Amino acid sequence: MSTEHQAPSARQALLKAAVDELNEKGHASVSLRAVARRAGVSHAAPAHFFGDRAGMLTAVAVDGFHSLAVALRNAGSEGDATQGEFKALGLAYLDFGLTNPAVMDLMFRRSELVPDDPALTTAQRDALAPLRAVVAGVVGDDAAEEWAILSWAVAHGLVALVREEALARVAEKDQDGAADLAHRLLGLYAAGVAAGAQAPPSTR
Amino acid sequence: MSTEHQAPSARQALLKAAVDELNEKGHASVSLRAVARRAGVSHAAPAHFFGDRAGMLTAVAVDGFHSLAVALRNAGSEGDATQGEFKALGLAYLDFGLTNPAVMDLMFRRSELVPDDPALTTAQRDALAPLRAVVAGVVGDDAAEEWAILSWAVAHGLVALVREEALARVAEKDQDGAADLAHRLLGLYAAGVAAGAQAPPSTR
């Protein structure tokens, strides 16, 4: 009982080969032919299944959003209070991004994916649903959506800065230190949101 | 009196051609040969100057960081109070990213650039210097660096989400609406930081 309806195996194998290739050599080196070689099929087989290089990458990205969705769902259910839950969600996003940097990178690289794939759109929306729900519990309902998106941007920005080594460079830390720093910053932000929500300044 | 020491023209022309190509067709279509064609030189001329496709893209990225640096410097000097200055800086970052999405995208795409180019590293560090200075004026000195980086992540995340149309998709807005939303979210964040800084909860 997986999220997809049991593909005929070759397609699945190709997809796995694509993910492996992506993780090993980065998205630029994911060529239809390299994936075909790795999966042991002819050079045009991937095009047969996915239509396109973009189609193949899109399939990988959709898969990535499904994985992100379960990661966030798990984090959301195991956090204790609502504020702990909120922070846990952010950390889960961060960890997913830092554990699978190549996939995360691809997932948000519209220019490499098929322009308006509906599966991609819904997968993305579904993955973010838990965040919305949790944020609504922390701040008031009226501002929930805005804070949810802002929080998403915080986590997303941290992932990007760590992944591209920008953070390590500016803060003069190694990559592990950068990840730790990102964790701390997210905590800082979460605490700030909770404090601000308990004592709303003028709005409301 | 430019930031670079008057290149012999051909190199400059190539660089301009590369930027144009990047803005028109996205980073994937920036090929050495296409740039050469656009600049009206032989197909190997770009490689002669930049060594590499990565070298050429890196030159474009360094240029981008220089532009970002002046944009942030201007914004920093025209904001009125320190909090207004802080917000102005964030908006300038946001606007730069949304006005030049392709260049901004490239600037943080380490995997496409030359791995440890010193010019790139210093250009990046210099561009972010104003943010550090302004943040130090808003929150206490001890936490300044952390808040500066967090703020950077916020702006960076918002740019990424708007650029990749993720924000428009989730919030069900068109691209212009998404940019406006990003502006508002940045204001929300800036106000929160200012409020939190004036009444620090427990730390400190």
Place this chain on the structure above:
DNA sequence: CGGGTGACTTGACACTGTCAAGTGATGCTG
């Protein structure tokens, strides 16, 4: 048995990055 449909393969094309080897001008040296 017969035909059609899906799952590939084969072969070709234009395009790409990169390299080795040129060519000509410019400037320095003796």
Place this chain on the structure above:
DNA sequence: CAGCATCACTTGACAGTGTCAAGTCACCCG
């Protein structure tokens, strides 16, 4: 002024790439 080195490219070639048209082969429905 002669010779020579260096720069700023060009020319030509190679392997690898995405994509397309056509082919092969197995299987299923009737």
